[in-house]
Amino acid sequence: MPRVSSKVDINGDLVAFGQAVRACRKEMDLSQEALADLAEIDRSHMGKIERGERNVTLLNVVRIARALGLEASDFLRAAGI
Amino acid sequence: MPRVSSKVDINGDLVAFGQAVRACRKEMDLSQEALADLAEIDRSHMGKIERGERNVTLLNVVRIARALGLEASDFLRAAGI
Numbered sequence: 001m002p003r004v005s006s007k008v009d010i011n012g013d014l015v016a017f018g019q020a021v022r023a024c025r026k027e028m029d030l031s032q033e034a035l036a037d038l039a040e041i042d043r044s045h046m047g048k049i050e051r052g053e054r055n056v057t058l059l060n061v062v063r064i065a066r067a068l069g070l071e072a073s074d075f076l077r078a079a080g081i
Numbered sequence: 082m083p084r085v086s087s088k089v090d091i092n093g094d095l096v097a098f099g100q101a102v103r104a105c106r107k108e109m110d111l112s113q114e115a116l117a118d119l120a121e122i123d124r125s126h127m128g129k130i131e132r133g134e135r136n137v138t139l140l141n142v143v144r145i146a147r148a149l150g151l152e153a154s155d156f157l158r159a160a161g162i
Contacts, residue, residue, distance in 0.1 A: 011140060013140065013153075014139065014140065055138040055140050057137065058094065058095065058098060058136060058142060058162075059092060062162060071157075072157050073154050073155070073156075073157035073158035073160075073162060075154075077152075077154035081152065081153045081154060
């Protein structure tokens with residue numbers, strides 16, 4: 001089965017989400033790879049999420065937020081979404 | 082190209098999200114079909130989202146929340162996520 005891709009055109013909400021991921025992990029002094037491992041998300045997928053290039057799923061939003069010690073709702077608020 | 086499915090095993094966060102969608106649209110006296118149309122989401126997909134059977138994407142979370150007059154972050158908080 002081919003790998004499912006959820007690539008989307010650049011979207012402001014996804015870019016805002018990705019920027020919040022990057023800002024929050026830098027504040028916690030985590031590398032992108034370390035956060036990916038903590039959140040149990042593929043490292044290359046995490047890079048695309050941070051650049052707003054993927055329409056991230058709710059379960060991955062929850063995984064990323066929890067890896068950063070936050071609730072998903074607080075995380076979206078920080079992203080202005 | 083086959084339809085991409087993001088079916089997942091039943092997950093508590095997805096069930097909580099779906100229950101919040103249903104509760105909020107009922108409070109607004111909207112049918113499932115009317116909310117799907119407002120959010121520009123396929124009607125059968127909306128049914129699966131409400132039952133927690135799909136790993137909804139962030140853009141669809143945003144569309145559903147806005148169709149209900151809420152920010153995505155407030156909506157996730159209402160869902161306890």
